[in-house]
Amino acid sequence: MRHRLLIPGALAAASLLLAVPASAAEPTPGAPGAGDPYYPEYGNGGYDVSHYDLRLKYQPKTDELAGTATLLVTATQDLSRFNLDFALDVGSIRVNGEEARFTTSGAHEVEVTPAKPLAAGEKATVVVRYSGVPSKVEVNGFTSWMRTPDGGVAANEPEAAWWWFPSNDHPKDKASYDVSVAVPDGTQVISNGTLQSQRSRAGWTRWNWRSRAPQATYLSTLAIGKFDITEDTTSSGLPVVNAYSKDLGEHEGAARASLERTGEITEWLERYFGPYPFDALGGYVPNTDTTYALETQTRPFYSPDDFADGSNTSVVVHEMAHQWYGDSVSLKGWKDIWINEGFARYSQWLWSEDQGEETAQELADYAYASHKADDDFWKVAPGDPGPDNQFHAAVYDRGAMAVQALRNTVGDRAFFTILKGWPSEHAGGNADVDDFIAYAEKVSGKRLGTLFQEWLFQPSKPKAPARAGFSAASRVPAEPKSWKQIQSVSHPRHH
Template sequence: MLGGWPAPMPPTLADCGSGPDALAEWGDEVEMTRRSRVLAAGAALGLACLLLPAAPAAAAPDPGQPYFEPGAASIGDPYFPDAGNTGYNASHYQLDLLYDPPTDQLGAHATITARATQDLASFSLDLDGLMVHSVSVDGLEARFEHKGTKLSVTPARGVPDGRTFTTVVEYSGVPQTLALPGPAGFIHTNDGAIVTGHPRSAPSWFPVNNYPGDRASYEFNISVPDGWQAVANGLPHGTSRTPGRTVYQWEAQEPLSPHLATIAVGHFALDEYAKGGITYVDAMDPALKKTVIPRNGDGLAWSQTDDASYKRLSQTISVPDDGAEFSFWMLRDTEPGWDYAFVEARTPGEDNWTTLKDTTGIAQDSTGNSCPAWHQVHPFLKHYQSDDDGTCSAKGSTGQWWAATGTSDGWERWEFDLADFAGEDVELSITYASDITGQNDGVFVEDIQLSGGNGSTSFDSDGDRWDGWSPKGAPKGSPGNDNEWTAGSSTPPSQGYKIQQSLDKQPKMIEFLSSVFGKYPLASAGGIVDNVEDLGFALETQARPVYPMDYFYSEASGDSFVVRQLALQWLGSQVPIDRWKDSWLNQGLGTYAQWLWAEDQDPGSAQDSFDFYADIDAADPFWKFRLSDPGPDNLYSTSLQTRSAMALHAVRTEVGNKNFSKILRQWVRDGSGSPKDFRKLAETVSGKDLSGVFKAFVSTAGKPGIL
C-alpha cells in the first residue's frame, strides 16, 4: 500500500513500471477485446514514459490540489473485522463466469463500477481463496497484492473523490465452501454448485466490497457445458452459445447487498411465468420429482410418517441350531440426527431387548441430536441409551444402540448374523422412531430374507403380502402412532411434487405479504431447490432464495418457510442492515411474517406461538445471549429468529394491531434505519414508551422476567 500521492496529472515517472504482465488464460470465453484495451493502454503509457525527462526534486503537495490516500481495508464491523473496505461505493458488478462442473474450476473476470468517496491512491476488495491474474482500473494495468482475504489495488493514477471508475479483475480457481455453520456459501454439488447467503459467501467467488450497506446492481454471464443450466438473481436475459457451452445471462437491476448474491449451476428444470407484474423463475433439480418404486416386484413395506412415532414391523423367528442369516433391503429418508431406523431383538416374552449391529456397517452407535430429550417421548429407548447428565451413551438398561439416520444412497442391504440366537426363538422388529416434530418420508423395506426360509417376504401381491410380518404398534410409554406400516405399492408423493405445491403459492403469499409490508419491491421472484442434503443454513438471497429440500416434507412447513424467505425480500432490499449485529430485526420480521401467515388462516396462532416459546425454561441456552448483540455465531440461529419474533409480538401487544400494522408498512417504506430507529418509529406511531419491552426482550440476556 502506498502513502499519500499528489494529484496525478500527465504520466510521471511514478506511473512508469515494467509494462503489463501477460494475462493468464483461463478459457475461450474471456473477453479478448478487454485484454486488447488493457495491453494497448499499457503500451501507450510505456511510450509516454520513454519521453519523460528526468524527475525533478520532490515538492511539497499543493494545498489546492487533492491529496490521494489509501482506502481502509476494513469497514470496521466488530463481528467481521476483516470484511468491507472504505474509499469507494460500488454501484454495479458484471460477473463473467466460466464454470466447469466436473472439475469445480471457476474462471472469471469481474467488472466493478464504483464511485470514489475520497481521493484514492489505492483501495482493496474482498476475495478469498482464488488466484488473481490481472487487475486494471479504467483500462490501465494496476499493481495489486492478494494476501489472505484482501486484494489490494494501486491504480496507475489516483482516483479523485466523486469520480466513477471501473476495475476489472481476472481470476480463477476452485471456490471454497464455508465450513461453519456449514456447509454454506459456495457449495459444490454432485452436478455443479450452488451459492447460499452467508456474511462471508460473496468473497468466495468474486471480488467485492463485502459490506451489507454497499449495495449494487448485478449482471451475470455464466458459461456452462451444454446440458447444464445456470441460475442467478434477477431476471433472465436469454442465452448465447459457444462450441460445447451455453452462456446464461441474468440481470438484477435492483441494488442488492453482497451476501444476497447467488448463482446455481446444475441440472435444473426452469419454470418461468408472470403474474401481477412480477416475473417468477423457479429452478428445481428434476431428481427431486422421482417417486419411490419397489426395487423389484410390485410390493414393499412403508413405515409412513408421524411425529413422535415408534413403529415396529415384527415377527418371531425360530433360529436353527447352526444359526441363521437375516437380511433385507431398506430405503431410508429420515430426518438426520433426529429420526432413526434400527432392528430390535428379544427373547419372546422377556425384557432383554437390544438393537442389532448389522454386518454391513450401516447402523452406527451415534445417539445424535434427539437423545436425551426424546426419552420423555419414548421412554422405552432407555433400554438402549443412557442419559449421562445431559449427554447420551449408546448403552441402556438391557442392550446397545445401533441405528441409522438420514437419507440412504438408494436401496441398501442390511445383513445380520443371528448366531447369538441359535436354537432359540427370537422376536425381531424392523423399527422406525421419530422425535416430536419434523418428518421426512420414513423408511421402506423390501425382500426380507432368512437363510432358513421362515419369515422371508417381498411384500408382493402373492396372496399374503405380510408373510407373517405385522405392525406391532408403539411400546408402552410412547404416545401411540396415528398411522402404521403398510404393505403394497403405496408410496408418498415425490419431494419435488411437495416442493412445487409450495412454490406455486408464491403469488398468493406475495399478495398476503403486500398487505403487511406494502408493494412487493422487486421485478422478479422465485426459488432454487437442489437435491442437496443437510443444506440447513440458507440465508435469504435476493429475488431467488435457495431452499433446503428438507423443509418441504409437510405442506405447512414448506409453505411457512417460503413465506419467511419472501418476507425477507422486502427487508433485505428495502431495509438493508449496516451492521451485522442489527440483523436480529430483519430476521425477526421474517419469522414474524410466518406467524402472521399462520394467523391469517388460524386466528390467535401468533399468540399460541409466543406462548409456546415463552414456556422454555429460563436455564435453556435458548435465552443465553442478547438480541441486540448476539455475537457472530448466533446471527442466524433459530433462537435468534424466534426470540426476535417474540420481541415483535410483545411490541404488537403493547401498541395494538392497528398501530403495529402501520409501523411495519412505514418501516419498509422509509427504507433504512437501525433497530434504535425502529423503536423510535414504534413509539412515535403508538405514542407509547416501549423502553421496558425493548429492555426485556432485546437488550438483556436471559428469559424476560415478564414471561
Template sequence: MPVRRPFVLATLPVAVTALLAAAAPPSPGSSGAGDPYFPLAGNGGYDVRHYDLTLRYDTGTRHLDGKAVITARATQDLSRFDLDLSGLKVTGLTVGRDKADFTRKGQELVVTPRRSLRKGQWFKVTVTYRGTPRPVTDPDGSPDGWIPTDDGAFVAGEPQGAMTWFPANNHPKDKASYDFTITVPENRTAVANGVLAGRHTAHGHTTFRWHQAEPMAAYLATATVGKFEVEQYTTRDGIRVYNAVDPREAATAAPVLKKLPSVLEWESRLFGPYPYRAAGAIVDRAPDVGYALETQTRPVYDSAPDLATLVHESAHQWFGDSVSLTSWKDIWLNEGFATYAEWLYSEQHGGDSAQKTFDELYARPASDALWEFPPGDPGSGADIFGEPVYARGAMALHALRRAVGDQVFLRVLRAWATEHRDGHGTTAGFVRLAERESGKDLNALLRTWVYQDGKPAAP
C-alpha cells in the first residue's frame, strides 16, 4: 500500500548499514590519543585498567630488566594496537596466552595479536624488556623519565617520560591502577606510588612491593631509587605517610616535611577529602633535573623543597592527579590551581594576600613574559610549563574569586575536585561548573583571562 512505501524505503538503508557494520573487519587502533601538543602520546582502541610492573635495577651498571602485565579492554574491534615504549629492547610479548608479533617504530611498540580482539573484550598483554633507560628531552629542554642519579634514579614522567621505563598507554586520558615490584641492591630503597605492600631482602638485594589502588595517569607513576632515610607514620585522618629523603637533603627537608600533615588537613578543608590512602615525599639529590613533580600520592623533589613547593605539589593531588587532564592544552587546570593554592596558603597563614600577589603580577608591563601567551593555549609543548600557565592561570582563578565572592569560589573549587574525583576535566567543563555554582555568566571573564592574547584590561 502507498502509505507503507516511505516506511520501507526509509528502513532499507538502516538495515543495509547495520549489516555492513557487522561485517566490517577489525581495524588497527590509532598510534596516538589525538593530543594536539603530543600527537604520538597515548594510543587508541583500548583502555588500560591495571599495570603490574616487575622491575630489577642495577644502580652500578644502570641496567633495567622489566616485565609489564597490562590488563585492558578493547574499545573497538582491534586487529593491532600500539603501546608507548622508548629505547628499551623488547625480549618477549604475549597477548593472552599466545605470542604476538610486534615491531618498533620510534616510540611506538606495534602489537599484532594472533587473534583479533572484539570490542568490549578484556585482554592481558605481557611485555618483557631490558636495557639502560634514558630520559627524553622535553620541548622546553628539561629531562623527563628515568633520570640517572649518583646513587640510583630520579623517575618523573611529565609529560612524556613514562615510556622510558615501561610500556604504556601514555596519555592522561587513560588512567589505571598499578602494582610495582622493584628489586634493587640491598643498600638502596625503591619508592613508588601508593601503599608499601611489603619488602624482602635476600642475596644482596631488596624487593619492594607497592600498590596504587586509585586510577593514575602513566606520567604520575614513579619508581625512584636511591639511598634514602625513610620515615613512616599514619596521620590522624588515617593517611599512611611514607617519606624517603636523601641523607644529604635531610636537615633542610625536615622542618618542611614536618608540616605535611597540616598542609594536607588544610587543603582537605578547602578542596574536599584527600583523594588517596597514602601520602608522603621523595626528596632526592638530583641537581641536573631542576624541578619537582606531583607523582601521585608521593611527590618527588630534586632537592629539599620549601613550604610553597610542598603546598603546590600537595594541591596537585586534587588538581592534576585525582582530576586529570583530557588534553595537555588544559595544563593550566593543573598548574594554575596548584599555584593559587600557594596564594591561598600564604593568605591564610600570615603571608601576602592573594590580592597583593595578583596586583604585583598585574603591575608588570605588557611586554613582560607573563603576557607572552594565554594559559589556556600555550601553543606548543615548549611552553606548557611556562610562567603564564602557572601565574596567569592563578590570576584567572583570582579574577573568578573576585567576580563570585569567596564563599562561592571555594564552593566551586570543592565541587570541581569532588565531582571529577578519579576522573578528568576540561576548561569548558570548569566554566560550566563555575556558572552553575555562581548563577552568573562567566564565559567572557574566564575567556579573557584564560584565552586572550596579551595583557588583559584592568579587572
C-alpha cells in the first residue's frame, strides 16, 4: 500500500528537488583530447568507438579522396557535443540519422553537436561525408599522407588517420574496421586485415578489407597504387598477403626476399610470444621516399629504403614482433612506447642469435659499451622519454638493454614465461609500463623496482651493468655483423 504524506511549504519543495534523478543533470561537451600529456589534443573524451565503416572513392591522378565514414560509438557521459580528429573537408554529419551541427576548431578538431544529446551508455551512429586532397592538407606543418607516382599511402606514427578518416585518434580507443575503396580499374588497394571481396563496375574496382580485432587508429593503413600482390597461407592456415609497388626498381628483389619470409618469421616469433594474435598477416612496400617501417596492424608498411643494402629480414622481425607488443597489446599513453619498441628491438637481437650471428647478450654489451657515460644517449629515459624523444635511439637500444637486464635478473625460465604471458594477459587491450613491471614481478617472484629504475627511468648510464649480467669491459667491442641491419629500423617524427 502506498501512503501519501503531505509536507507543507518549503519542505515539500526541498523534497521535490531531492527527488530529481542524477541522470537529469545537464549534458556536457566531451573533452577535446584523450588526456595524454604527450599529445593533449589527440583523441577525444565522452565516447568510445567500437567500429569504423569507411566507404571511399579515390582518384590517383588528382589525389582526390571522397566518401563516407560511419562510426558506431557509445557515449561515456551525458554528452551535448563531441569532437572528431580530422583534417579533410566535411560536407555533412548525421548522428542517429539526424543532421548534426558541426564546426572546426584547433588544428584537426571537428566539433559535432547532435540534434539530441546522448545519454551515458547510449549507442549512436555517426555518419560523416567528406572529401579532400590529402597530400595538400597540412596539420602543424606536415602531412602523413604520402603521395606516390601512382597513388597515395597513409602510414605514420603517432598520427595518420586525420588525412583519410575521422576518428577518436588515440590508442586507448581501439575498434574493428571495414575499409571499402573504389579506384580506377588496374589500381590496387591495400589495407589491414582480410580482403573480403573485389568487384569491378563501369571502370572502377571496389576493394573491401575487414579488420576484426581491436585496432588503434594509427595502426590503420591505406595504400593505393599499382601493386604486385602475392598470396600464401601459414602452416596454421592464416592468409599471408604481401604487396610490392610495380615501380620498386632495384629494391624489388631484396624486398621480396624479405617479405616473402613473413609467415616463417611469424611462426618463429610464436615460439617466444605465443600464438599470433590476428587472422591475417603480410606487408607492403609502396614507392615512397621514406626511410622508416611501421607496424600497421596485420600488414606492416615498409620503405624501399629498408632494402637498399639487400634483403632485410631483421626489419620484418621487428614489425611482426609489434603485432604482439604494440598492436594486440597497445599502450595506454604515448609515454609507454618502451613496451612497443624495446621488445621489438629485442626480438631482432633474438633473431640475430637464431641466425648464427651475435647473441642477445653480445648485442646488449655492444650497445652498452658504445655510449660513454657522458653521452646524451643516457639522458633519455625509455620508460618516459618525452614527446620530443619518443622515437629516440635510446628508446630502442637502451629499451632492449632493459629487456636483457630483466632476462639476466630473473633467469631464462621466468623471462620467457613473461615474454609469452604478457601478450596473452592483455590481448586486444591496453597496458602501461607500470602494468608490465607489476606483471614481471608477479611472474618472477622478484622485486624489480631498482632494476627498472636504472634502465628505464634514470637519466644517466647505469653504473653497475655486471649486476644485470653485462660486460663491464672498458673498450668498445668490434661492431657486430648484425648491428647495421638491426639499426636500420627506426620510426619517424614529422612535427
